[in-house]
Amino acid sequence: MITLGNYIALSGIIFSIGLVGVMTGRNVIKVLLSLELLLAACNLSFVAFSKFNGDYAGQLIVFFVVLVAAAEVAIGLAIIVLMYRRLSTIQADELRTMKW
């Protein structure tokens, strides 16, 4: 029998993997992909809670999260392309111009 605990544990595992990716990623694209993993983990726990609580609000929040994430990815990738044109690299450590 699959309980709510299984889904929460799976969501926690995915969230931790994504967190490691965000913190260790030096490639900006990899950081953005790991952020998507974080969102996916949260979406999974939202849907699981929605199913086990009998409330549709969780699924609607997932719908909005997907839309916002699409906008975020579009802007983020535009910034990455600009960064590649200016600096010819996408390593996060090369972004030094805001340091002084």
Add this chain to the structure above:
Amino acid sequence: MSPYFFYLFAAILIFASLVVVLARNPLYNVLALVVAIFSLSCLFVLLEAFFVGMVLLLVYAGAVMVFFLFVVMCLKLNTFTLENALQSRFRLYGTVVGLSFACLLGLAAKSFIKAQTMEASSIRGTIETIGKILFTDYVLPFELTSLLLLIAIFGIVSLAQGALGTGQDNKNL
């Protein structure tokens, strides 16, 4: 029947997200995220959230990931993926923080005893039920989301104009 499917898709999801984080070629990262999103939407279908699962499949795996692939293929990244692997200052710290966060989440999940006994409700997130709620109770957030997408379009267009309109950066292409 359902438990086996849960464990199958959970294993695929964990493996794919490990590939997302650990693989060195950015192309593999993106393709692994497509697999992860696919198995996530299969889990949504197991939870009877059909509409959200299909939205995830169409919007994420269909549109967003293709966008990622476009950018990865445009950027000619393969020349410096190897030097990327050699210098990993933050790898140790990041892994320690991630593992301790996983332990914390595990403790929190373990203390949530009610989760083991809760019964699954009979709600089914079909297009009909979700659409009814979306266009009655949640119509204001829905419209505001369209405004957000419009602002995102403005942002992307102004970013692209900054790169192409001045003519300075075109030399680098």
